[in-house]
Amino acid sequence: SSGINAEWPLRPGQLAYPFITDGVTVLTVNYSRVVLEILTKAHDNMKKFDVLVTVSEPDQRGKMMLKALRDRGIQATQILDCSIGFVMERVDFILVGATGVVENGGLINKIGTYPTAVMAPALHKTLFFSGER
Secondary structure, three states: OOOOOOOOOOOHHHHHHHHOOOOOEEEEOOOOHHHHHHHHHHHHOOOOOEEEEEOOOOOOHHHHHHHHHHHOOOEEEEEOHHHHHHHHHHOOEEEEEOOEEOOOOOEEOOOOHHHHHHHHHHOOOEEEEEOOO
16 A cells, blocks of 8 residues: 555645635736636635736737636636736735746746746735646
């Protein structure tokens, strides 16, 4: 026996959706399968919230995220990458996916995540990264 519990690990959506409460506005950058899972789980549990999604230039994968959210009935608005600072006062927290985690604990993600991560503490916003192992 490997000693691994078949019930663990829980999916990110199961662990993280309780952080999303009614009335919050969430900012996300780029398309993330894990972030989509979390937001979908919250929506499926009758949470009412808004999502701001960056376009995510140059490949515009944020448009893919916007469509996926709307297809699930989640209220989502597309914003320009350069408007993150402008909309931050409306944001309750930021939720982004992590493409990878390096040995020293650093995170790898799309380039637009870095300015968001730098700005968040200056504007007293909590930034959550979510990923799969």
